[in-house]
Amino acid sequence: MSPYLIYNWRRQYKRLSEKQFNNMNGVDYSKQESEEIRKLKREIADLKEERDFLKKAAAYFSNQNR
Template sequence: MSRKKTQAYTEEFRREAVRRADQPGCTAASVARELGIHPGQIYNWRRQFTRLSDKQFNAVDGVDYSKAESEAMRKLKREMETLRKENEFLKKVSAYFAKSQE
């Protein structure tokens, strides 16, 4: 049993195919025929664009994996770790001063 090899299309190609299919006087079927793909593929890409807007191929199950989002997440994690350490230190200092006032 052989498996059909699938073609990986770039995001730019997908965006262009959907844009062309959305032009007046064009149909998804005619654009698909020109590009040599199945018309259902254009409908799928259009649905992804509509549902996920600009993040369409950078998001999976509502999680944004774009470079900018990942960098922001790393920055927030670093900041959170710094604040956690400062909080632990302040707890120890306040306990020390509370004992010394007794």
């Protein structure tokens, strides 16, 4: 087995893996896309926490006025 053969296999694997494993069924799984998804999930969690707090505050203050 020659070093050139191994180099060629490695080059083909890298080229195929970038295309094949980063995009499946129309979904982009690249590193940049994954980072953006994590950021958006954190933002969603923060917004849900803020929403829940505001709901509780609104309920509390509506009971204070009665």
